[in-house]
Amino acid sequence: MRxxxxxxxxxxxxxxxxxxxxxxxxxxxxxxxxxxxAYRDLCQQLAMAKxxxxxxxxxxxxxxxxxxxHHRVYRQQTLRxxxxxxxxxxxxxQAVRANGRTVALASALFLLPALxxxxxxxxxxxxxxxxxxxxxxxxxxxxxxxxxxxxGRERGSDTDLRMFGFYIKNNIGIAFRTFAGxxxxxxxxxxxxxxxxxxxxxVFGHITRVGFVSTFYPFVIGHGAFELTAIVLAGAxxxxxxxxxxxxxxxxRSVALRLASVEAMKIMYGTFLMLVIAAFLEAFWSSSxxxxxxxxxxxxxxxxxxxxxxxxxxxxxxxxSAS
Amino acid sequence: xxxxTYNVETPEGIDLRARAAGPVPRILAFAVDLFYRTLVxxxxxxxxxxxxxAGMGIWLVCSFLLEWFxxxxxxxxxxxxxxxxxxxxxxxxxxxxxxxxxxxxxxRNLLRFADFLxxxxxxxxxAMTLGRYFQxxxxxxxxxxxxxxxxxxxxxxxxxxxPLPPPRNLKQPDQQALVSLLERHNDLSEARQQxxxxxxxxxTQKRDGAALDYLRSVGSWLLGGRG
Numbered sequence: 001m002r003x004x005x006x007x008x009x010x011x012x013x014x015x016x017x018x019x020x021x022x023x024x025x026x027x028x029x030x031x032x033x034x035x036x037x038a039y040r041d042l043c044q045q046l047a048m049a050k051x052x053x054x055x056x057x058x059x060x061x062x063x064x065x066x067x068x069x070h071h072r073v074y075r076q077q078t079l080r081x082x083x084x085x086x087x088x089x090x091x092x093x094q095a096v097r098a099n100g101r102t103v104a105l106a107s108a109l110f111l112l113p114a115l116x117x118x119x120x121x122x123x124x125x126x127x128x129x130x131x132x133x134x135x136x137x138x139x140x141x142x143x144x145x146x147x148x149x150x151x152g153r154e155r156g157s158d159t160d161l162r163m164f165g166f167y168i169k170n171n172i173g174i175a176f177r178t179f180a181g182x183x184x185x186x187x188x189x190x191x192x193x194x195x196x197x198x199x200x201x202x203v204f205g206h207i208t209r210v211g212f213v214s215t216f217y218p219f220v221i222g223h224g225a226f227e228l229t230a231i232v233l234a235g236a237x238x239x240x241x242x243x244x245x246x247x248x249x250x251x252x253r254s255v256a257l258r259l260a261s262v263e264a265m266k267i268m269y270g271t272f273l274m275l276v277i278a279a280f281l282e283a284f285w286s287s288s289x290x291x292x293x294x295x296x297x298x299x300x301x302x303x304x305x306x307x308x309x310x311x312x313x314x315x316x317x318x319x320x321s322a323s
Numbered sequence: 324x325x326x327x328t329y330n331v332e333t334p335e336g337i338d339l340r341a342r343a344a345g346p347v348p349r350i351l352a353f354a355v356d357l358f359y360r361t362l363v364x365x366x367x368x369x370x371x372x373x374x375x376x377a378g379m380g381i382w383l384v385c386s387f388l389l390e391w392f393x394x395x396x397x398x399x400x401x402x403x404x405x406x407x408x409x410x411x412x413x414x415x416x417x418x419x420x421x422x423x424x425x426x427x428x429x430x431r432n433l434l435r436f437a438d439f440l441x442x443x444x445x446x447x448x449x450a451m452t453l454g455r456y457f458q459x460x461x462x463x464x465x466x467x468x469x470x471x472x473x474x475x476x477x478x479x480x481x482x483x484x485x486p487l488p489p490p491r492n493l494k495q496p497d498q499q500a501l502v503s504l505l506e507r508h509n510d511l512s513e514a515r516q517q518x519x520x521x522x523x524x525x526x527t528q529k530r531d532g533a534a535l536d537y538l539r540s541v542g543s544w545l546l547g548g549r550g
Contacts, residue, residue: 183434
């Protein structure tokens with residue numbers, strides 16, 4: 001068939017498909033279009049045009065049309081409401097358990113330096129200056145000085161909101177960086193885990209040594225359950241990326257990285273949520289000076305238990321019934 | 324190395340083509356986005372300044388969301404194009420040339436930080452220049468690609484010329500050359516087309532306008548026109 005006859009024969013169906021794609025399928029007249037069928041026909045027509053070596057312009061035009069239809073046919077719908085609920089109740093803890101060894105490694109990378117620095121600064125009053133400037137140490141001490149009537153500075157509810165914004169931007173940013181650094185063969189995640197471990201360990205040890213225990217621990221215990229766990233989990237997700245590059249197994253590196261990033265994101269969505277919860281707690285609960293210390297310690301301990309129980313228990317029944 | 328055409332075969336057996344976009348338009352697009360983001364943040368800052376410390380908190384949350392999720396929002400809900408990418412005719416797609424999904428978009432934008440290291444996106448730019456399709460680390464992990472959004476040319480409007488049968492022994496490549504001369508009649512100047520037509524003087528025995536008209540007529544015949 002000559003090109004001109006070919007065009008005349010199919011022009012109407014092409015324009016119909018075009019108007020359908022432009023109108024997003026809302027047009028009443030074009031709505032009757034059966035997209036998969038139209039797409040298959042179009043593919044066949046493009047193949048024919050190529051085979052018969054019709055002009056480049058026609059082939060380009062058909063290629064554009066195929067591409068647009070292809071986009072519409074294969075548009076992915078991944079956000080379903082049921083999916084989210086299932087993820088929170090089962091998917092997230094399952095993903096964490098499935099990567100238990102990586103999570104354990106990330107915990108060790110965070111906790112061991114923290115322990116070493118904590119014990120170090122507790123016994124040696126100069127060691128804190130290895131990680132902080134004297135000015136920072138002073139402001140840290142004054143923040144948790146039991147002599148102050150309020151924690152930190154003078155606080156009203158608007159200050160709570162300001163601190164909430166600060167924790168969101170700062171803490172979630174840290175967790176995201178800990179994750180993203182993992183793609184550099186895991187080195188970034190290792191760096192941020194160790195760095196945060198050293199820093200927080202030093203703060204814990206120093207504050208305990210100075211004796212501001214009664215203000216510091218009630219403040220950190222509540223949101224710490226979410227925040228510290230989330231940072232370790234973000235580090236573990238980053239390590240997954242890094243491991244796929246260092247030891248890709250039977251896949252090509254690019255494929256291994258792709259698979260690992262899907263697995264890592266199963267952890268990262270939950271991590272993000274935990275950090276938002278942590279920011280809420282830190283801004284509106286941990287800082288309240290009115291609540292008695294014993295209640296804050298009790299609630300804090302309860303939150304730790306809940307978080308651990310969630311990761312250990314949630315979604316187990318589903319796995320056993322499936323297997 | 325210079326060929327940046329990206330081919331994908333779909334389940335229907337069709338080769339889809341796209342051109343991968345290099346670092347320069349992408350950096351420019353990023354600069355445009357950065358400008359818009361700064362503009363929005365400054366505007367918000369001025370408005371929220373009336374709310375004092377509480378406003379400061381809201382502003383920080385907004386700046387966090389803009390920093391990490393501004394591209395995600397546009398890539399998923401606006402056809403793979405942030406305003407900056409739109410300005411330069413770029414779009415983000417999955418590497419099977421389907422529209423980018425939430426998961427992929429979030430991965431590629433979270434890993435933006437790794438591409439930024441140690442400063443000014445050095446890692447990302449190095450990764451882009453090493454790979455064949457200019458993928459930064461985030462693209463590699465998410466399986467995404469930045470391509471040019473091709474503008475569709477209007478379907479062919481050929482000049483009216485009475486079809487004439489071609490000379491004997493016209494081979495396939497010759498036929499295609501004649502047809503593409505016809506097809507490009509709007510892109511080339513008349514003088515240039517006549518110049519090209521004159522090259523065939525030994526065969527057509529015609530010059531200038533006459534030669535061009537004859538070649539067009541033959542091309543029109545080859546496309547299926549009949550007198």
